[in-house]
Amino acid sequence: MIPRPFEYHAPTTLPDAIALLGQYGDDAKLLAGGHSLLPMMKLRFAAPGHLIDLNKVAELRGITLEGGQVRIGSMTTENEIIFSDVLAANLPLLPEVARQISDPQVRYRGTLGGDISHGDPANDHPAVMMALDAEFVLRGPGGERIVPATAFFLGTFETALAPGEVMTQIRIPLPAPGTGASYAKLKRKTGDFATAAAAVVLRVEAGNCRDARIALTNLGPTPLLAEEAASSLLGKAVDAKTMGEAARLAMAICDPAPDLRGDEEYKIAMAGQMVERALKTALARCGA
Amino acid sequence: MAKKTAVSFKLNGAAIEVLVEPRELLIHTLREKLATTGPHIGCETSHCGACTVDLDGTSVKSCTILTVQCEGSELLTIEGFAKGGQLHPLQEGFTQEHGLQCGFCTPGMITRAYRLLQENPNPTEEEIRYWMAGNLCRCTGYQNIVKAIQYAAAKMRGEAVETSHPLMENVTV
Numbered sequence: 001m002i003p004r005p006f007e008y009h010a011p012t013t014l015p016d017a018i019a020l021l022g023q024y025g026d027d028a029k030l031l032a033g034g035h036s037l038l039p040m041m042k043l044r045f046a047a048p049g050h051l052i053d054l055n056k057v058a059e060l061r062g063i064t065l066e067g068g069q070v071r072i073g074s075m076t077t078e079n080e081i082i083f084s085d086v087l088a089a090n091l092p093l094l095p096e097v098a099r100q101i102s103d104p105q106v107r108y109r110g111t112l113g114g115d116i117s118h119g120d121p122a123n124d125h126p127a128v129m130m131a132l133d134a135e136f137v138l139r140g141p142g143g144e145r146i147v148p149a150t151a152f153f154l155g156t157f158e159t160a161l162a163p164g165e166v167m168t169q170i171r172i173p174l175p176a177p178g179t180g181a182s183y184a185k186l187k188r189k190t191g192d193f194a195t196a197a198a199a200v201v202l203r204v205e206a207g208n209c210r211d212a213r214i215a216l217t218n219l220g221p222t223p224l225l226a227e228e229a230a231s232s233l234l235g236k237a238v239d240a241k242t243m244g245e246a247a248r249l250a251m252a253i254c255d256p257a258p259d260l261r262g263d264e265e266y267k268i269a270m271a272g273q274m275v276e277r278a279l280k281t282a283l284a285r286c287g288a
Numbered sequence: 289m290a291k292k293t294a295v296s297f298k299l300n301g302a303a304i305e306v307l308v309e310p311r312e313l314l315i316h317t318l319r320e321k322l323a324t325t326g327p328h329i330g331c332e333t334s335h336c337g338a339c340t341v342d343l344d345g346t347s348v349k350s351c352t353i354l355t356v357q358c359e360g361s362e363l364l365t366i367e368g369f370a371k372g373g374q375l376h377p378l379q380e381g382f383t384q385e386h387g388l389q390c391g392f393c394t395p396g397m398i399t400r401a402y403r404l405l406q407e408n409p410n411p412t413e414e415e416i417r418y419w420m421a422g423n424l425c426r427c428t429g430y431q432n433i434v435k436a437i438q439y440a441a442a443k444m445r446g447e448a449v450e451t452s453h454p455l456m457e458n459v460t461v
Contacts (some may be wrong), residue, residue: 001313001332001351008293008310008356035334038352041311042332051310053357079346103422105337105400108346109353190421191335 003041032114074113180285300368326366337423340396366395387436389427
């Protein structure tokens with residue numbers, strides 16, 4: 001279980017990291033928490049010639065409130081998300097999600113930016129980012145650009161990150177008053193990826209749904225934004241009937257890969273259950 | 289073969305300099321170059337937690353960290369726990385509460401529990417089970433591990449401790 005040989009680089013500034021990435025091109029991989037990449041390298045599924053470790057780039061860490069957004073450095077770890085007072089007060093959905101990822105040791109290493117940039121539809125943050133209408137700051141040699149989460153995930157392990165670009169920050173708009181959110185994840189055991197999971201962000205005013213966003217984890221080649229399911233709730237009371245209809249519409253867009261966690265039919269059925277469960281919890285939180 | 293790199297860090301308080309290939313995993317450096325065989329190789333796939341060490345105030349699985357990433361770091365392994373012939377409260381707790389049977393997972397368990405108690409000196413049983421979930425034990429069924437951590441937590445808070453298995457007194461190493 002030893003990776004193929006490579007050269008190791010530990011830049012301390014973002015421009016240095018981007019320069020190294022430009023210099024080594026396709027032969028380089030960025031190392032964030034390393035809990036997806038290093039196992040793949042140990043199994044020799046990945047064999048980069050150069051590893052560019054981002055762990056010593058201080059400017060990629062931290063959680064701040066700015067311009068009506070929560071801004072999170074891409075190298076912020078899952079446990080930093082769980083322990084963050086800023087997130088507990090302003091965006092409790094994120095610690096709730098992080099608590100459902102892997103195990104304590106992995107969460108000390110695993111990063112928000114790594115989870116997103118990897119492009120794995122089984123990862124939890126991508127669907128949550130779609131449901132929260134987040135945007136990602138990508139920086140390359142030519143400067144910075146901002147890509148919405150809904151346009152970032154192109155396929156399994158395929159994202160909008162261009163060669164030479166680094167994800168530097170995740171920006172999430174602060175939810176409007178009256179918003180409730182939840183992430184419901186079905187997994188077989190601690191540390192497992194989702195059999196099915198649903199992220200729901202809901203705003204209710206005078207008993208009627210004003211905003212709804214629903215996104216799904218591990219139910220297709222990318223995280224899925226369930227737009228029809230969400231819009232079916234708009235202007236209506238969120239009750240057993242409308243939640244059931246939203247779940248049915250969400251199930252209709254699922255295209256999961258059968259594996260040891262279940263066949264397609266089971267996973268799609270569980271997707272419906274997770275959507276209903278997340279809707280119920282989010283609804284209960286709308287007044288809070 | 290890629291050329292070797294000198295890496296310096298502190299291991300259980302001692303300054304270490306070691307020459308490694310970039311691809312060398314921390315667990316291999318510890319066990320094969322530094323005679324630190326407390327951290328065990330269980331699965332080598334970051335699932336079991338037997339190789340857990342404390343790295344700059346975080347619990348990490350040393351099978352999924354490169355030694356070159358530890359430049360300038362402070363590392364703690366089970367070898368650093370007993371001081372002056374006295375067991376650490378966690379070692380005492382695992383002994384008194386029968387927190388082990390075969391003992392293979394124990395160094396990782398204790399090292400992980402140490403960081404948990406640094407962050408939360410008075411965890412509930414639920415919190416212990418949640419925050420110890422990265423360490424697998426195939427013998428005990430975890431009940432006595434939870435008790436051992438509760439015992440150590442009480443002792444580290446300076447409270448009188450009671451053992452459910454009063455078999456050993458005045459344990460020294």
